[in-house]
Amino acid sequence: MRAPILQLTNVTKRFRGLVATDRVSLTVAAGSITSLIGPNGAGKSTIFNLVTGYLPLSEGEIRFHDERIDGKSTVALARRGIARAFQIAKPFPDISVHDNVRIGALFGRDGRRDVDQVTERALALTGLEDFADRPAGDLTVGFLRRLEIARAIAARPILLLADEPCAGLNPAETEEICDILRRIRARGTTVFLVEHDMEAVMRISDNIIVLDAGAKIAEGTPGEISANPAVIAAYLGTPDAA
């Protein structure tokens, strides 16, 4: 069993009357690809927003490397090694692809050190070297997703939160993103993934956590999850519910 790098304990987030996540406890093991899945509105993006400091917790606690991090700012968490690749790619459109990635290297964990080498490595890992001089706004959706990941890993994260990196991509592009995520794991970075493409999730995950209506309903290996009746019911519905 690998050591935990991220631990959420009884994490609850309320938006006025709406409970977005209800006492969710989960663990992400160091060096793993752990996926968070669930139907729309299950609370996956809320969990990502809580871990990255975009939203304050209502209750519970979040620990990263044994340090309690709930309440810390997004900037402080980025400096500690938590990076996020967004679901909707948010490039800096008027800046070149190279400089987009370089900004990640300049300000992330251990910023200022080996900035140029880190930038080049992130571009190479995501296959963006040939587009380095182009304005980021010129890239297609598939390459924008790569840029999103390149910029995040240039920040030298210990934990990368990848928010639906395969959404809207064709099977070949999806496979390339999966390859990139595997290579990131192989370099020692833990990947915490939210993804709707179940084939991709089953192929690359070491561990899968399933949320439904703000609560955790299952956790296990891809094989265990695909056979779990509660998960099947959450995704396909039950005969009684029809």
Added chain:
Amino acid sequence: MLAEALARHRWWIALTLLGIAAAAVVPFVLMPFHVRVGQMILLSTGLGLAWTLLGGFAGYWSFGHTAFIGLGAFAAGLFEVNALGTEFMRTDPLLGFALGLLAGMAACAVAAALVAWPILRLRGIYFAVAMLGVAQVLSELTNSIEAFQGSLGLVLPRIPAFGLRTEAVFYYLLLIAAVIILAIAFLVKNARIGQGLAAMREDEDTARMLGVPTERYKITMFVLSAALTGALGVIYAHSLGYITTGSVYRTDFSLNMIVYNLLGGIGTLVGPLIGAAIMVLLTQVVLGSFLNLHMFLTGAMLVALVVAAPKGIMGGLAGTWQSWRRRRTAAP
């Protein structure tokens, strides 16, 4: 990083140094009227650059930067007249002016730091309008509180001329100020903070996610921009000799700072100079004889330029250069 930037921009730097050398001989070869036009170009360039530190680099457009021209002018004037006194200013006018300049800049920096926390939480048009409000409040306070002498007017002590004509003295002061602001803007743009500001301008939330300390950076730039605008306000006020609220808290100053940048190219260092030179030459020289038509013609030209080059002249040139390079590299 700085050494690399200096090497990369060596031709621009050489051109700028030549331009400064050429500008330095202007008072000796041109008529006083044209030296005054030069003064206005330098003042406008300095103001455009000071504005762009926040507006162009960080994307926080201020519609009320005249607040710092007025505050700098009155803070320096009141400090020189009341704190230093007539006797001090007569015996050592240069030191008095320097201390007044520092007082004006400090007042602007402190005022900016005080309003920064609430006002920089706003983004986009909300920040722009809030700055309009700050300018209005400061202007009203200067006008209404008797001690500030805004409605009555304030006579500023003379500064030494070193044997030069008055317009030449202020021309050189504004040249020095514009060059210093340009150097500061160059350093900021090419330092780590400049990269962070560029990220912030494009998308502040993503920049934070990447570890850019957005709060610290925008407060720093706001305070710096305010202090430098204040310095120009102090020099401008001395060039007038007598100031009232209306002569330094001017809405057209706030708007023109934006126009210079839009016209020349927002976020660039040469843009404010190009924008300021075009606008001043157009309004003061070319259309100077058509006073009844000049606002109409200026407005029409601005609309045409913004439609033709939405990223300003420098942005348009950069776009043309890039597409030419792409065509060239794509050709077999």
